[in-house]
Amino acid sequence: KAGVTQTPRYLIKTRGQQVTLSCSPISGHRSVSWYQQTPGQGLQFLFEYFSETQRNKGNFPGRFSGRQFSNSRSEMNVSTLELGDSALYLCASSLAASGRTDTQYFGPGTRLTVL
């Protein structure tokens, strides 16, 4: 079974631009979560989508948004990029059929650099 895939793997943007990152979960998985990883703040939860609905949200500004499609693929968008948004963005998928915490499988991440 193919793992979680994320595209693109690397991205360079300038301040003020917006960016969209994509995540394809493992086949059959209905939950997709997004995390931001930076040297200063570590790994932080952004949001979780399940069956096209946002189920959980972390403590990030409204510039960070996401969505999930009917095939469980997910995108996250960051508008008005700031230098501090430079990070590795990780996507994780899980079955999550019960609504309780389920084992999450992570993709390789998208490395975003904001200049």
Next chain:
Amino acid sequence: AQSVTQLGSHVSVSEGALVLLRCNYSSSVPPYLFWYVQYPNQGLQLLLKYTTGATLVKGINGFEAEFKKSETSFHLTKPSAHMSDAAEYFCAVSDPDAGNMLTFGGGTRLMVKP
């Protein structure tokens, strides 16, 4: 609110020596606990998890961890380190009824000396 503290951002061991990576958590509810490993330029790979039941959990690559409620700890151990174990390790906690929101510790970089 939940939090995780990993004592020691860097740990160095000799090949063949015991690996001990420390994790303490804070949670207002009985938590689920996880250990993940991250190799350079890769995502996170699950090593093991504790949900309910047996407090000693065995994972992949010879790692194991013990859930100690009285000490709010979930330390990761491996009897004999291999060079291939060099990586960054993350402990994480979740509220089982709050979906898939993981709270991670700051990570411990394990270095293995030949």
